Amino acid sequence: xxxxxxxPRYKIIEKKQPVAFxxxxxxxxxxxxxxxxxxGQGPELLIRYENEEAVDDSQLPKDRFSAERxxxxxxxxxxQPAELGDSAVYLCASSPQAEVxxxxxxxxxxxxxxxx
Amino acid sequence: AQSVTQPDIHITxxxxxxxELRCNYxxxxxxxxxxxxxSPGQGLQLLLKYFSGDTLVQGIKGFEAExxxxxxxxxxxxxxxxxSDAAEYFCAVAPLYNFNKFYFxxxxxxxxxx
Numbered sequence: 001x002x003x004x005x006x007x008p009r010y011k012i013i014e015k016k017q018p019v020a021f022x023x024x025x026x027x028x029x030x031x032x033x034x035x036x037x038x039x040g041q042g043p044e045l046l047i048r049y050e051n052e053e054a055v056d057d058s059q060l061p062k063d064r065f066s067a068e069r070x071x072x073x074x075x076x077x078x079x080q081p082a083e084l085g086d087s088a089v090y091l092c093a094s095s096p097q098a099e100v101x102x103x104x105x106x107x108x109x110x111x112x113x114x115x116x
Numbered sequence: 117a118q119s120v121t122q123p124d125i126h127i128t129x130x131x132x133x134x135x136e137l138r139c140n141y142x143x144x145x146x147x148x149x150x151x152x153x154x155s156p157g158q159g160l161q162l163l164l165k166y167f168s169g170d171t172l173v174q175g176i177k178g179f180e181a182e183x184x185x186x187x188x189x190x191x192x193x194x195x196x197x198x199x200s201d202a203a204e205y206f207c208a209v210a211p212l213y214n215f216n217k218f219y220f221x222x223x224x225x226x227x228x229x230x
Contacts, residue, residue, distance in 0.1 A: 004159065040125070040223070041222050042221050042222050042223055043206075045217075048216055056216065091159065093160075103210065103215045104162045105218065106159075107159030108159050109159045
């Protein structure tokens with residue numbers, strides 16, 4: 001079974017440029033998460049989707065960040081314009097529906113963003 | 117407010133030596149508790165979890181963790197470390213009945229000396 005797939009793995013951009021990250025969760029997982037992991041820190045939740053609905057986006061900086069999960073499968077996280085402080089690893093994770101959820105998050109390998 | 121503290125940023129142990137990684141949490145009630153491992157260039161992988169019952173839980177790769185309510189701790193242990201255990205380890209909590217609100221500690225980076 002394929003795991004969570006993210007792309008690109010690495011991205012270097014200059015500040016004020018846009019950037020987008022893509023995530024394909026494990027097949028059948030209806031919950032999808034985007035986390036940001038700053039250097040030397042643990043992951044912090046940006047947004048959580050249940051199917052195509054964003055049910056928790058309280059930590060998403062909405063002035064520059066946006067996300068979508070059309071059709072409730074893969075998802076895109078966008079930053080426009082990027083700032084120096086956005087340099088981080090952006091992690092996507094998924095989990096199955098509540099009835100079979102054992103508490104485990106399945107993470108992708110992450111997308112490392114460097115803003116110059 | 118919820119918080120997870122991992123007081124050790126870096127730990128170095130010799131291969132074959134025992135390991136203990138510390139985790140303390142601050143929460144209104146006993147939460148669900150997890151340990152994840154992140155190997156270089158890899159995503160986070162669940163090592164083990166505690167929901168209720170026996171306070172000593174076994175996980176993958178020979179790891180175990182002990183929940184101590186009186187100390188609000190959930191320390192990770194391994195009797196004999198292998199070189200492949202070099203990675204970063206994250207403690208995480210989630211509130212009861214809500215797996216979707218995870219709070220991660222800042223991680224402990226483990227180096228293993230040959």
